[in-house]
Amino acid sequence: MWSDVKNKVILVTGAGAGIGNALVKQLASAGATVIAVARSEAQLKDLVASDAKHIKPLLLDLSNWDKVREGLAAVPQLDGLVNNAGVAIIKPFEELTEQDFDTHFNVNIKAVFNVTQALLPKLRNGSSIVNVSSIAASRSFAGHTAYSATKAAVDSLTKSLALELGVRQIRVNSVNPTVVLTKMGRDNWTDPAKSGPLLAHIPLNRFCEVHEVVDAIGYLLSQKSSFVNGHHINLEGGYAVS
Known part of the structure; x- marks a missing residue:
């Protein structure tokens, strides 16, 4: 699978830490x-x-629409795009502020729209776009109201782009993990009182490892998934069937 990406040019957002860094x-x-x-x-x-x-670095604040367009202007032709950058502000619904709402939507969905649209002329025929979404796009979790709404929007955008860009031979899919054990994930889910109820609904009785998300993205970037388009790859250990 990974041999398929040799000599390809791929842009990854949110590369500083977690899934993006490992990818x-x-x-x-x-x-x-x-x-x-x-x-x-x-x-x-x-x-x-x-x-x-x-590795070629590109310093960008994805919440700034115009600066993103300027920064991406010099990007070369691409074989793949991974929209991985995201934020999660976990609070009860009644405590979420307008700023929390705007931060979620500016980064989690508006930036995905902006980056993808700006880079579309640079994506070669046969390219693959992978959006990092979440199982929270389709299932509800306490404190995730704004976050979940943005990931549902990412899933909708994924399907729409798969339809529109398919005629250009550009595939668009998403990966939708449950809790991923990045540093942030481990910090947020080490308390058994918090993690226990969720783990009880996962037949594999564990959370997702970073390498498992990276491997799923690698599959979608490779020719091994050449007829996969418009799908959400759920990485949740069986949560949906429990």
Whole structure:
């Protein structure tokens, strides 16, 4: 699977940490040229230090529509795009502020729309777009009201783009994990009182590991998924059937 991305050019947003960081390193180790987009210069420096030959940093704040367009103007032709950047502000509905709402929507869906539209002329025929969504797009979790709404929007956008871009031979899919054990995921879900009720509904009785999300994205970027278009790949250990 990973051999398919050798010599390909792939842009990954949210590359500074977590899933995006691990994905960039995996793609680079497989011989892809990776344009790593993040808003932290320090994180990008660390990424480049791991493989300066294959990892090309791009410092961008995805919440700024015009700056994103300017920053992406010099991007070369692409074989793949991974919209991974996202935020999650977990609060009870009555405590969410207008700023919380805007932050969620500006990054989780508006930036996906903006980045994808800006890069569309640069995507080659046969390219693959992968949006990192969440099982929260289709299932409800306490404190996730705004977050879930944005991920539902990502899933809807994924299907619409799969329809519109299919005629250009550009595939669009999403990966939809449950809790992923990034550093943030581990910090937020170590309390058994919080994690226990959710784990009780997952037949595999565990959360998703970062490499499992990375592998799913790699599959969707590769030719192994050449007839997969408009799908949401649920990574949830059987949660939906429990």
